[in-house]
Amino acid sequence: MDTKKISEMDRASVLHPFTHLHDFATGKAGDPTIVESGKGIRIRDAEGREYIDGFAGLYCVNVGYGREEVAEAISRQAYKLAYYHSYAAHTTEELAKLSDRLVKMSPGKMSKVFYGLSGSDANETQAKLVWYYNNLRGLPKKKKIIARDRGYHGCSVVSGSMTGMSFYHDFMDLPISGILRTGVPHHYWGAEQGESELQFSARRAQELEELILREGPDTVGAFIAEPVLGTGGITPPPEGYWVAIQPVLEKYDVLLIADEVITGFGRTGAMFGCEKYGIKPDLITVAKGLTSAYAPLSACIVGEKVYGVMEAGAQKVGAFSHGYTYSGHPIGVAAANAVLDIVERENIPGNAQLVGQYFQDTLRAAFSDLPIVGEVRGVGLMAAVEFVVDPATKQRFDPAAKVGARVSKAARDRGLIARAMPHGDILGFAPPLTVTREEVDQIVQIAQDAVKQVSGEITKEAVHA
Ligand code: PLP
Secondary structure, X not given: OOHHHHHHHHHHHOOOOOOOHHHHHHOOOOOOOOEEEEEEOEEEEOOOOEEEEOOHHHHOOOOOEOOHHHHHHHHHHHHHHOOOOOHHHOOOHHHHHHHHHHHHHOOOOEEEEEEEOOHHHHHHHHHHHHHHHHHHOOOOOOOEEEEEOOOOOOOOHHHHHHOOOHHHOOOOOOOOOOEEEEOOOOHHHHOOOOOOHHHHHHHHXXXXXXXXXXXXXHHEEEEEEOOOEOOOOOEOOOOOHHHHHHHHHHHOOOEEEEEOOOOOOOOOOOOOHHHHHOOOOOEEEEOHHHOOOOOOOEEEEEEHHHHHHHHHHHHHXXXXXXXXXXXXXXXXXXXXXXXXXHHHHOOHHHHHHHHHHHHHHHXXXXXXXXXXXXXXXXXXXXXXXXXXXXXXXXXXXXXXXXHHHHHHHHHHHOOEEOEXXXXXXXXXXXXXXXXXXXXXXXXXXXXXXXXXXXXXXXXXXXXXO
């Protein structure tokens, strides 16, 4: 089919996520990008243009595009048995294999794995597990879930409520009640004059404790957080953050849900973000990197503490009444096993650590002295450059100037996809974890040229808040 026809059909019939509907419908936002193929860290569109995908899709194609062994594993499974459910103790070889593997490789004392199809639905399940656990313990009031400002946990009803950015809530009747909010651990924006990272982390932990006490510890069930804040601005935790937070949760019997949807399977340079920061989770959410997006699959990895209560509770309440038609879908789990074979064989976290360090160093060297760069931050193969009018005063740009989006567009025009993060003027990077040093050099060079171009333009326009 010719590309014009595809565009017309698309515009007439697809409701695209996170798209300005009017600008798209009228053509003001241009034509849809028809993505046709991918290999390694690159994708190609229908016009034959090639892009370096500096964001691995949506930080998910961790092992890179075009892995034939994953496609073959999916195909083998589809021929053998495309579907059977996992209700009432039905299973497949791939499902049992993957679950055994995840329990063994996950940080903390994990016991069982429940499957969904997206990070959003997995976090929805996590909330239900928290409620179920405390109901079974005879603590029916202990249900509130604390999430952080600028945290991202998805956009279904409960997960969207846990997400801490207002534009995900507006006009959607979110957040629901029972979701509490605590401060984002971003030292650059949140620290007081002269406050060290350690002091700032201690303050955030104190605020968390005050919130729990204010609400009543008997009403707070869980705290959900990403080991490294992702969509809210790709922000690694300040020094001492997790060390300060965890004792507060333990003191008040509050479960810790580690949302490893981005950080799981190598992105930070460790297999899990929890390992990197010494986090001891009760529940872990994974998705994205679990299959490197070759098939939709997410999982809630349930710790012994929670599962023990659930199993004992069955004597009282009967079957665990939660699940999806596609929980443990054979094609998804076959894809995950093939991807995890690659992750282990090629030591993908090791590459993210080694090339990631090079990436972080190169980015800082390239950007730190540019006039509109406020902060360069990141860990492993996730990084962000945040733009401000003047680094000395940290004055923000007028949001209407869309500086982040302009830099992202300038990079794209040069053949690099780097994401304009939805919160603030931030350019985000999260390339496939197979990226090489040479490719890092290309990414950073293009991004630097893009920033210089936009920086030059806005100096003339003099845009500020
Ligand atoms: N949790 C985190 C940390 C995420 O980054 C995302 C998506 O970006 C989600 C949950 C939601 O995942 P999905 O888009 O698959 O529903």
